Each structure stands twice: as C-alpha cells, then as structure tokens.
Amino acid sequence: MYELIKVGEQSYYIESPAKIGVYVENGTEAYLIDSGNDKDAGKKIRQILETNGWTLKAIINTHSNADHIGGNQYLQKQTACKVFSRGIEAAFTQYPVLEPAFLFGGFPLKELQHKFLMAKPSEVTKISDADFPKSLSVIDLPGHFFDMIGIRTPDGVAFIADCLNSKETLDKYKFTFIYDVEAYLHTLEQVGKMQAKMFIPAHAKPTEDIQELVQ
Numbered sequence: 001m002y003e004l005i006k007v008g009e010q011s012y013y014i015e016s017p018a019k020i021g022v023y024v025e026n027g028t029e030a031y032l033i034d035s036g037n038d039k040d041a042g043k044k045i046r047q048i049l050e051t052n053g054w055t056l057k058a059i060i061n062t063h064s065n066a067d068h069i070g071g072n073q074y075l076q077k078q079t080a081c082k083v084f085s086r087g088i089e090a091a092f093t094q095y096p097v098l099e100p101a102f103l104f105g106g107f108p109l110k111e112l113q114h115k116f117l118m119a120k121p122s123e124v125t126k127i128s129d130a131d132f133p134k135s136l137s138v139i140d141l142p143g144h145f146f147d148m149i150g151i152r153t154p155d156g157v158a159f160i161a162d163c164l165n166s167k168e169t170l171d172k173y174k175f176t177f178i179y180d181v182e183a184y185l186h187t188l189e190q191v192g193k194m195q196a197k198m199f200i201p202a203h204a205k206p207t208e209d210i211q212e213l214v215q
Helices: 039-051 072-079 087-094 098-104 167-173 181-193
Strands: 004-006 011-014 020-025 029-033 055-060 082-085 137-140 149-152 157-159 198-200
Touching: 011 039, 020 039, 039 055, 039 072, 055 072, 082 087, 087 098
Parallel strands: 029 055, 055 082, 157 198
Antiparallel strands: 004 011, 011 020, 020 029, 137 149, 149 157
C-alpha cells in the first residue's frame, strides 16, 4: 500500500484505497490527482514526493468524497499548494460537512461525522483559474457525484475517478452510489468510447482496455 507505480513517461499513481494520481512536469513539479482519505495519507504522499525530489505544485480533486480529499488540508498546510476543484465539488471540499448532510438529508448525526464521510476543510481554487496546469485535460464524468471530473495527462494516461468500480465490487453490491443515473449512464457511454494508453480508475485495477469493465 502507498507504493508509487509508473504508468507513463510523466504519470504515476500511488496504490491506496482510492488511487492517487501523480503527474510530474519539468522533472520536479508534481501535481496530485486526489489526495487520499486522511492526514496519514497526506503524510505518506509527502514522503513519496520528497523521496523523489518532487515539489508539490497543486492537488486536483476529481470530486469531493472524503476518500479523495482527505489529505488536502495536511498537504496544503505543509506546502501551501493550491487545491483545484469544480462546481458543487468545490463547495463540498471547502465545507466537508455538506457530504454527510447531503447523504442524511439534514444536519448529520454524530455517527456520520467521521473521516470516511467528512474530510477536513481545505481552501479551493476553481479549475478555470489561470494557474491550472495547461498540460492536463479535464474529462467530464458526472453521475457518481455532482460535478466529478477525470484528468488526462499528455502521455496518454486517463485518471477516471469513481465512474467505474472493480468487477469484484460490482459482483458483491451489483451497483454503487449514483447521484444522477441518467448522467452516469451517459458517462459510461463516453468512457467506453474513450482512447487512452492506460486507464486508472480509483477503485479498480489499471487497464489498457476499459470496455469490459464498462459493460
């Protein structure tokens, strides 16, 4: 766990409960795609970056589920990096109580206020900001959550967040959390047509062929 794996000339992912993407520009400037589920994940990420001599420039959050933004606050405090997010996801990232409140339908019970549903808050910058890395392409992936995105790197790696889960998870639960079914089905259709050298779902094995999992 928390092993750095290279999948492109400049692209990596960190094996963790929700895979963390790493894109390295100019040999030293690192951009994270999500940040893991808590402060401890943030510490492990920072150690990996320092071991490789990389400076954290920014975190790009695919969406605001706690297991994708949990390391934000620690890393932002330690490095002053920007955290990029979009739309409603940005609001949930800045005010994480919104996630358990949304799931509960009101002020969340104490039992729902834990790190798996409510991350620590972080300061957010819109992905439309001029400092967003121009080398990275944003992929629209709505459906699982409000304004979820993926990221495509110049070396052909597509980080596709939670739009797909592993076959084992689907066999066990049949379906996963879906906010907007129509948007989700449209996303699956688009991902099925997508071309990439490597697909990195957050909760499934990386693959060169995404078709089987989409089906």
